[in-house]
Amino acid sequence: MSLSLLLDNAVRKFGPRVALEDDTRTFSYSDFISRVDRLGQSLLGCDLVPGETVAVLMRNSIELVEFDSMAARFGFVRTMLNARASKEDHEYCLNFASAKALIFEKDMLQHVDKMREKLENVELFICVGGKSAWSLNYEELLDRAQDRSSNWTPVNSDIHSIYFTSGTTGRPKGVMLTHGNWIHVVSTHLMDINPRIDHDDVGLLCAPITHATGSLVLPHLARGARLRILNNFNPERVAQICINRNITSSFMAPTMIQLLMQHMPAKAQDKLSFHSLLYGGASFPVDRLEEALEIFGPVLVQLYGQWEAPVGFTVLQPQDHIDALKAQNSKLLYSCGRAISFADVGIMDDQGSLLPIEQTGEIVTAGGNVMLKYLNNEEATSEIREGKWQRTGDIGKLDENGFVYITDRKKDMIVTGGNNVYPRQIEEVIYQNKEIEEACIVGIPDKLWGETVHLVAVCRSGSTVTEDEIIRWARSNLPADHRIRSVEFVDELPKNNYGKILRKEIRDSSRNQKSKKH
Numbered sequence: 001m002s003l004s005l006l007l008d009n010a011v012r013k014f015g016p017r018v019a020l021e022d023d024t025r026t027f028s029y030s031d032f033i034s035r036v037d038r039l040g041q042s043l044l045g046c047d048l049v050p051g052e053t054v055a056v057l058m059r060n061s062i063e064l065v066e067f068d069s070m071a072a073r074f075g076f077v078r079t080m081l082n083a084r085a086s087k088e089d090h091e092y093c094l095n096f097a098s099a100k101a102l103i104f105e106k107d108m109l110q111h112v113d114k115m116r117e118k119l120e121n122v123e124l125f126i127c128v129g130g131k132s133a134w135s136l137n138y139e140e141l142l143d144r145a146q147d148r149s150s151n152w153t154p155v156n157s158d159i160h161s162i163y164f165t166s167g168t169t170g171r172p173k174g175v176m177l178t179h180g181n182w183i184h185v186v187s188t189h190l191m192d193i194n195p196r197i198d199h200d201d202v203g204l205l206c207a208p209i210t211h212a213t214g215s216l217v218l219p220h221l222a223r224g225a226r227l228r229i230l231n232n233f234n235p236e237r238v239a240q241i242c243i244n245r246n247i248t249s250s251f252m253a254p255t256m257i258q259l260l261m262q263h264m265p266a267k268a269q270d271k272l273s274f275h276s277l278l279y280g281g282a283s284f285p286v287d288r289l290e291e292a293l294e295i296f297g298p299v300l301v302q303l304y305g306q307w308e309a310p311v312g313f314t315v316l317q318p319q320d321h322i323d324a325l326k327a328q329n330s331k332l333l334y335s336c337g338r339a340i341s342f343a344d345v346g347i348m349d350d351q352g353s354l355l356p357i358e359q360t361g362e363i364v365t366a367g368g369n370v371m372l373k374y375l376n377n378e379e380a381t382s383e384i385r386e387g388k389w390q391r392t393g394d395i396g397k398l399d400e401n402g403f404v405y406i407t408d409r410k411k412d413m414i415v416t417g418g419n420n421v422y423p424r425q426i427e428e429v430i431y432q433n434k435e436i437e438e439a440c441i442v443g444i445p446d447k448l449w450g451e452t453v454h455l456v457a458v459c460r461s462g463s464t465v466t467e468d469e470i471i472r473w474a475r476s477n478l479p480a481d482h483r484i485r486s487v488e489f490v491d492e493l494p495k496n497n498y499g500k501i502l503r504k505e506i507r508d509s510s511r512n513q514k515s516k517k518h
Helices: 003-014 029-047 062-074 088-096 106-118 136-141 179-193 210-220 237-246 254-261 286-296 317-324 330-334 378-384 425-432 467-476 503-517
Strands: 018-021 026-028 053-057 077-080 098-105 124-130 160-166 170-178 202-205 224-228 249-251 278-282 300-306 309-316 343-348 361-367 391-398 404-409 414-415 420-422 435-447 452-458 483-487
Touching: 003 029, 003 062, 003 179, 003 210, 018 029, 026 029, 029 062, 029 136, 053 062, 053 088, 053 106, 062 077, 062 098, 062 160, 062 210, 062 224, 088 098, 088 106, 088 160, 088 170, 098 106, 098 249, 106 124, 124 136, 170 179, 179 210, 179 309, 202 210, 202 237, 210 224, 210 249, 210 309, 237 254, 249 254, 254 286, 286 300, 286 317, 286 330, 300 317, 309 343, 309 361, 317 330, 343 391, 378 391, 378 435, 414 435, 414 452, 420 425, 425 435, 425 452, 425 467, 435 503, 452 467, 452 503, 467 483
Parallel strands: 018 224, 053 077, 053 098, 077 160, 098 124, 202 224, 202 249, 249 278, 278 300, 452 483
Antiparallel strands: 018 026, 160 170, 300 309, 343 361, 361 391, 391 404, 414 420, 435 452
């Protein structure tokens, strides 16, 4: 059993059917697999070998899906970079993963050019939609492909991908996932998450494929479905496509769904074809979730997971949402669901003992989707391993029916619009502003975004800088998903005896002030 076999079977069964489409192009299953194979053969022709890392830096595109399937088919370790991250983050990740090749879109040409000299291992640059003196054109590379065999036979323990996720310090860590992990992900989708996919379906990829949305690709291809690809999320346009293209399934962050709701017509259920609208990555305010159920119908599916155990190890099924509404018991809507078929979930104390139901502790999981380890970081790996269990860093509890409830976050991570934002990364940038003496970033609750980034700062003596000026400055110096949306100036930040800023105290104070205003 392998991911490559899944693709072979798909092209045999569904060859002439449309596999992928974007605004201007459609590719059948036969054409798609032909392009996938030519890409892999071209990389072999450039002296890359199975087991070496190939990275990609682009927004959603057909080429990104081709890369995803090619890596699984030819044995290259794939690394998908967040297109919205900084140049410094990209440099670090590419070097840490020892990437030998980088495939990127034309709009990233100057960005990649600026970091080329700092890349220690990248020998091959491939540009989609363009080229330069130092990069090859993607389509020209495919046109020159020669029939080559990698002689690579996949086994479940082979490394499939390296995903980067920051730790509590904000330093990116490389999550190593195997082919076995991804077979588990595909199986989980088809059994527990999205079992209704079939050859008449149209899946919409409008959230970044480099994130959880990418897990929809292979399950849809396995069933002969069509994938509609958008390179960005525009809620008005997505609403039109959902109706006009008979979209049957998609994955969106709660913020995206809330924005989409604003553009849905009256009696939207009569015009929509959804059977599964997956969401996750952030909390969904219950009142807005109830409104979403009224608009979209009984099709919402919540996933709870992380890259260390993708793409979800608990699922809140459509029927669970319905039961919550029928019983007029919204408590269930605060849950992130129950364990998937081939995963185990528990609650653990700091000493490594499992806790009984209704007791609060750290959420732990075990199963076939749990990562192999962190790349070159045995210490970080051992910190989250407890026998067969893996710690999540989230605090929660289990009820008597097996539903998991997240009650708090162990880490300081901010989840805004489905994106994970780490305060220290923003603070390091804020400290570059000469008007700021001290800074502390916290997340404050927001119905639309889940949380928003809030800055509490001490200005330097004599400074007359305003909140708006700091927000504008930060907007030009930070990625969009790290954007500061509110600023509070104080005379001093609370600290402990060792001079460490007390982030929790600041966060609680900022949240209390916001609640009083509302």
